[in-house]
Amino acid sequence: MGSGATSVILASVDAADRLLTAEEPFAGFHRRCGGELPGPIVTPALLELVRKARQYGLKLARAIRAQDEHEAVTMWVEVEPLRDGAEGPDGGGCAIVISSWRSEPVHDERADAASERRLALARHQAGLSARLGPQQELLAVFGETEELGPLAAEMRAGIGRAWTEFVTLAGEAGRQSQPQAMHWRLLDGARVRLAGSARGWSAGLFPIGRGEGGQGESGFELHLLPDTALPEAAPSPPTSAAARGSGSGIGLEIAPVLRQPVARIIANAETIRTQLAGPLAEGYSTYAADIAAAGEHLLALIDDLTTLEMVDAAGFAPAPDRIDLGDLARRAAGILGMRARERGIVIEAPAPDTATPAIGEFRRVLQILLNLVENALRYSPRGAQVWIRCESRDGWARVIVADEGEGLDAREQARAFEKFERLGRSDEGGSGLGLYISRRLAHAMGGTLTVDSSKGLGARFTLTLPADDELAGEGRGDR
Amino acid sequence: MIEDTLTGPAADGLEDALRAELAQGNRIIADARPILRHLLADSDVGLFGDAVVAGVRGMMVHAARQLLEVLAQEAKIAERGEFVGAHAGAVAARLFAQDDVLACAHALVLEAELAERLHRDSRIDPLLPPLLRELAGSPDPAQAAAAVAVLGAQARFVQHQRRMEWPLAELPGELFHKAMLVLGVFELVPAEALASARARLRGGYDEGQRRVGQITRLIVAMGREAPRALSLDQAGLAIFVTALGMASGQDRALAVLTLGSSQPTRLALALRAAGMTEDEATRQFLYLHPELALPAGFAALSPERAGALLAPPFGEPLAAPGDERGH
Numbered sequence: 001m002g003s004g005a006t007s008v009i010l011a012s013v014d015a016a017d018r019l020l021t022a023e024e025p026f027a028g029f030h031r032r033c034g035g036e037l038p039g040p041i042v043t044p045a046l047l048e049l050v051r052k053a054r055q056y057g058l059k060l061a062r063a064i065r066a067q068d069e070h071e072a073v074t075m076w077v078e079v080e081p082l083r084d085g086a087e088g089p090d091g092g093g094c095a096i097v098i099s100s101w102r103s104e105p106v107h108d109e110r111a112d113a114a115s116e117r118r119l120a121l122a123r124h125q126a127g128l129s130a131r132l133g134p135q136q137e138l139l140a141v142f143g144e145t146e147e148l149g150p151l152a153a154e155m156r157a158g159i160g161r162a163w164t165e166f167v168t169l170a171g172e173a174g175r176q177s178q179p180q181a182m183h184w185r186l187l188d189g190a191r192v193r194l195a196g197s198a199r200g201w202s203a204g205l206f207p208i209g210r211g212e213g214g215q216g217e218s219g220f221e222l223h224l225l226p227d228t229a230l231p232e233a234a235p236s237p238p239t240s241a242a243a244r245g246s247g248s249g250i251g252l253e254i255a256p257v258l259r260q261p262v263a264r265i266i267a268n269a270e271t272i273r274t275q276l277a278g279p280l281a282e283g284y285s286t287y288a289a290d291i292a293a294a295g296e297h298l299l300a301l302i303d304d305l306t307t308l309e310m311v312d313a314a315g316f317a318p319a320p321d322r323i324d325l326g327d328l329a330r331r332a333a334g335i336l337g338m339r340a341r342e343r344g345i346v347i348e349a350p351a352p353d354t355a356t357p358a359i360g361e362f363r364r365v366l367q368i369l370l371n372l373v374e375n376a377l378r379y380s381p382r383g384a385q386v387w388i389r390c391e392s393r394d395g396w397a398r399v400i401v402a403d404e405g406e407g408l409d410a411r412e413q414a415r416a417f418e419k420f421e422r423l424g425r426s427d428e429g430g431s432g433l434g435l436y437i438s439r440r441l442a443h444a445m446g447g448t449l450t451v452d453s454s455k456g457l458g459a460r461f462t463l464t465l466p467a468d469d470e471l472a473g474e475g476r477g478d479r
Numbered sequence: 480m481i482e483d484t485l486t487g488p489a490a491d492g493l494e495d496a497l498r499a500e501l502a503q504g505n506r507i508i509a510d511a512r513p514i515l516r517h518l519l520a521d522s523d524v525g526l527f528g529d530a531v532v533a534g535v536r537g538m539m540v541h542a543a544r545q546l547l548e549v550l551a552q553e554a555k556i557a558e559r560g561e562f563v564g565a566h567a568g569a570v571a572a573r574l575f576a577q578d579d580v581l582a583c584a585h586a587l588v589l590e591a592e593l594a595e596r597l598h599r600d601s602r603i604d605p606l607l608p609p610l611l612r613e614l615a616g617s618p619d620p621a622q623a624a625a626a627v628a629v630l631g632a633q634a635r636f637v638q639h640q641r642r643m644e645w646p647l648a649e650l651p652g653e654l655f656h657k658a659m660l661v662l663g664v665f666e667l668v669p670a671e672a673l674a675s676a677r678a679r680l681r682g683g684y685d686e687g688q689r690r691v692g693q694i695t696r697l698i699v700a701m702g703r704e705a706p707r708a709l710s711l712d713q714a715g716l717a718i719f720v721t722a723l724g725m726a727s728g729q730d731r732a733l734a735v736l737t738l739g740s741s742q743p744t745r746l747a748l749a750l751r752a753a754g755m756t757e758d759e760a761t762r763q764f765l766y767l768h769p770e771l772a773l774p775a776g777f778a779a780l781s782p783e784r785a786g787a788l789l790a791p792p793f794g795e796p797l798a799a800p801g802d803e804r805g806h
Contacts, residue, residue: 052652055656056655056656056659056681057681058655058656058686059684059685059687060652061685061687061692061696062695063695063696063698063699074702075699076696076700078686078687099700100621100696100699100702102702102703118783118787121787121790
């Protein structure tokens with residue numbers, strides 16, 4: 001028996017779900033989870049129960065489990081909506097009676113292993129993912145399904161703000177900003193409503209790294225997980241396509257329909273491959289890996305088609321910003337470093353202390369560099385090197401990606417930037433759209449993308465963008 | 480004798496209407512065969528047995544009658560019996576049109592049936608299993624009181640099931656709320672009467688007093704001893720299946736279905752997710768599937784993995800029984 005199992009703990013909340021009074025040990029738990037007294041309820045399951053009780057006008061009673069960093073708490077909770085005066089069941093506060101309070105220390109090791117597996121599943125199932133900082137502020141948003149496209153755009157516009165500002169925590173009447181200090185453990189698993197989606201979602205929060213400052217010191221991974229994988233998720237009509245005034249609409253119309261089933265194929269194949277569902281003969285695991293790889297390829301193709309549609313649209317204009325080509329080159333090298341190592345290829349990126357200021361859109365330039373480096377890896381033999389160099393001269397900043405592959409003859413160079421051009425290759429990988437898209441992007445940012453090569457001597461792709469003279473003038477070194 | 484026959488556009492319209500009705504009739508006939516074949520061929524006969532279907536229908540009508548009774552009283556209808564009888568079928572149909580209401584009733588009927596079978600075949604006491612007897616005599620007054628409350632609730636449950644009844648007080652909060660909404664659909668009485676009927680029904684409801692609530696409360700009150708509830712012969716079916724749902728993170732209604740003859744894999748996963756060792760799980764398996772062994776690789780699967788497999792979206796049936804926990 002845990003201590004205090006026979007005693008009763010009383011608490012009360014007001015109409016706005018703020019905890020007004022609470023007895024120990026609940027009050028202490030509430031504070032350790034980042035709550036204040038009086039202040040908003042920070043235990044998601046309790047919050048949900050209180051809101052239901054008020055909405056239904058019913059006295060509800062449930063077992064609730066909650067966890068902070070150090071203890072896991074089990075309790076029996078009864079919530080009674082107070083019907084005072086004319087307020088009726090929709091207004092007013094609630095009385096809470098907690099019994100059988102039991103707290104146990106968290107078993108870290110087991111929780112870690114479990115959380116790792118949960119993370120693997122969450123990554124596959126997420127309808128939208130984000131990287132968060134230590135204060136749960138948005139740093140990057142990625143991997144959204146078409147359904148959550150508008151939400152992702154909104155989040156990207158609000159980088160630096162708390163992710164909870166962009167979702168509605170379960171039962172909440174309207175979108176309102178959440179207390180930033182809410183402990184991640186209490187948001188992990190919380191049910192959320194997302195703008196533009198009719199289904200229910202839950203949030204998965206995973207701390208990155210474990211420092212002495214506690215979990216989450218280095219930030220979090222956020223994955224928004226759908227309750228149900230709807231068979232045919234009604235994709236929101238491609239309003240974005242209309243807004244952009246795009247041409248044929250093929251990519252933007254097909255993409256949402258294809259993306260989900262393909263993503264599910266990959267997720268399931270990955271589940272089989274990683275033997276999450278149990279031990280498996282190696283042959284099958286390999287097949288599953290093939291299925292996943294083919295799925296990834298399809299997904300990449302869908303992405304390319306969508307981008308193609310966008311860059312071909314009349315009104316397409318990137319958002320220019322001050323960027324550092326050196327930094328972007330190092331990022332691209334970092335992102336593809338794993339793939340390079342798998343193929344025994346060394347990527348030589350610009351030295352960390354060098355900067356090559358330019359004007360362009362960060363995301364688009366990174367996209368071009370990733371495409372160039374990916375190509376270089378694809379066409380290089382094992383054990384080769386790929387160089388990324390930066391320079392600035394005459395008001396232009398350049399980044400050059402050079403490889404030791406077969407190289408291109410003059411005719412191939414002329415065709416390399418055409419749509420669906422794969423230069424006679426028929427193996428997996430590459431849609432034949434990457435270079436076409438990259439060049440379109442470069443042009444849209446006022447730059448160029450050229451190739452310089454001869455057969456047997458590798459290829460050098462050069463992205464040229466307007467230099468950021470103001471910064472370059474400060475004398476910060478190029479390479 | 481010459482009959483009048485319609486010609487021209489009027490005849491076309493009539494024929495169109497008749498054709499549409501015929502088509503609808505055809506669909507029903509066509510649908511009936513696969514359903515019938517499914518009923519005949521289904522290996523898990525228990526899931527759709529005659530008694531089960533009758534039980535579910537009886538529970539729905541009983542729930543509908545209770546709603547209508549209060550409605551009639553608040554509307555001061557003189558012929559209450561007539562009023563209730565006239566509308567019970569329609570309200571019941573509306574109730575079982577709700578997936579989660581249907582799933583909950585279905586699970587209760589299956590639970591009662593399984594409890595009877597376990598009593599007959601394995602001498603598992605449906606009312607006072609050893610664990611409950613022990614807790615009822617516990618020095619901890621909270622435990623003892625909770626145990627006695629469960630005993631009473633369990634006795635009432637057995638009686639209700641025999642009579643195919645479903646007291647409204649036994650509905651989980653979400654479903655009770657749905658019943659309140661269903662009541663408003665029919666516009667059988669003036670709005671004030673409906674409002675006061677709802678207020679009266681809501682005021683009398685206390686989720687903690689449900690049988691499942693009492694059992695959950697008892698398991699929570701057991702604290703560290705709670706895993707003892709995961710033993711069919713010691714805890715009895717009702718407590719076992721509640722604990723299994725809690726420990727494996729499944730809805731209780733789904734946990735009941737897990738025990739059916741067509742779901743040995745789901746059961747094995749749930750037992751593992753609840754943290755059982757191979758030996759413990761084998762013992763539970765024996766009561767439910769004496770002819771089957773645990774799936775190979777049971778011990779190799781960690782409880783977390785088993786739990787992950789049971790979690791949505793992979794682990795739950797497409798039309799999940801209810802979207803809320805605690806049915």
